[in-house]
Amino acid sequence: MPRLKQDRAVRTREVLLRAAAEEFDEKGYTGALVTSILARAELTAGAMYFHFKNKEALAVAVMNEQHQAIEPRVTSRGLQRLVDITLVWAQRLPVDPMLRAGVRLAVEQGSFGMRDATTFLNWQASMLDCLRDAEQDRELMPGVDPESVAEFVVGACTGVQLYAQLVSGREDLGERTVRMWELLLPGIAVPTAARNISLDPARAVGK
Numbered sequence: 001m002p003r004l005k006q007d008r009a010v011r012t013r014e015v016l017l018r019a020a021a022e023e024f025d026e027k028g029y030t031g032a033l034v035t036s037i038l039a040r041a042e043l044t045a046g047a048m049y050f051h052f053k054n055k056e057a058l059a060v061a062v063m064n065e066q067h068q069a070i071e072p073r074v075t076s077r078g079l080q081r082l083v084d085i086t087l088v089w090a091q092r093l094p095v096d097p098m099l100r101a102g103v104r105l106a107v108e109q110g111s112f113g114m115r116d117a118t119t120f121l122n123w124q125a126s127m128l129d130c131l132r133d134a135e136q137d138r139e140l141m142p143g144v145d146p147e148s149v150a151e152f153v154v155g156a157c158t159g160v161q162l163y164a165q166l167v168s169g170r171e172d173l174g175e176r177t178v179r180m181w182e183l184l185l186p187g188i189a190v191p192t193a194a195r196n197i198s199l200d201p202a203r204a205v206g207k
Contacts, residue, residue, distance in 0.1 A: 020041075065099075
């Protein structure tokens with residue numbers, strides 16, 4: 001019986017997060033109402049408050065779900081893994097409401113009084129792991145600082161997706177992500193590694 005209750009609680013949380021993501025994606029934080037989220041999830045207020053104390057806590061959880069939409073889909077290592085994370089991100093962002101809502105909330109949070117850098121720092125940590133592996137595998141140019149590169153790539157991806165959203169509704173986000181790497185890789189990767197890194201957007205398709 002305890003296991004059944006635990007499984008039910010996990011499913012309830014997942015349903016809440018998905019419903020909240022759809023509302024936040026469509027209406028933003030301010031426009032999304034708790035009553036609308038509950039109606040979409042077909043759950044009671046009690047079910048929500050068992051998992052989340054308020055709408056802000058729900059928004060933070062949605063922001064921090066971004067990694068689950070991306071990293072389990074990537075199996076490569078080092079610089080290729082770093083590139084693949086961004087390629088999958090660019091491919092999934094236009095079609096995944098959870099990912100889209102997380103990005104929207106993270107970028108717009110200052111407008112509704114939140115200052116939570118967790119999602120950006122988590123991405124930075126994941127990218128730093130890739131770059132540490134790349135350093136160990138001797139893929140990086142001498143003098144390249146993995147921490148600086150990880151921080152830069154997080155900021156660059158944030159800017160690329162914002163620009164793509166404004167000019168094309170993110171239809172060309174994949175192309176812009178590839179272009180980012182075409183400019184960046186020669187400055188951080190040794191020539192043999194740079195030549196071996198695949199920037200083919202098809203690597204992200206179906207993942």
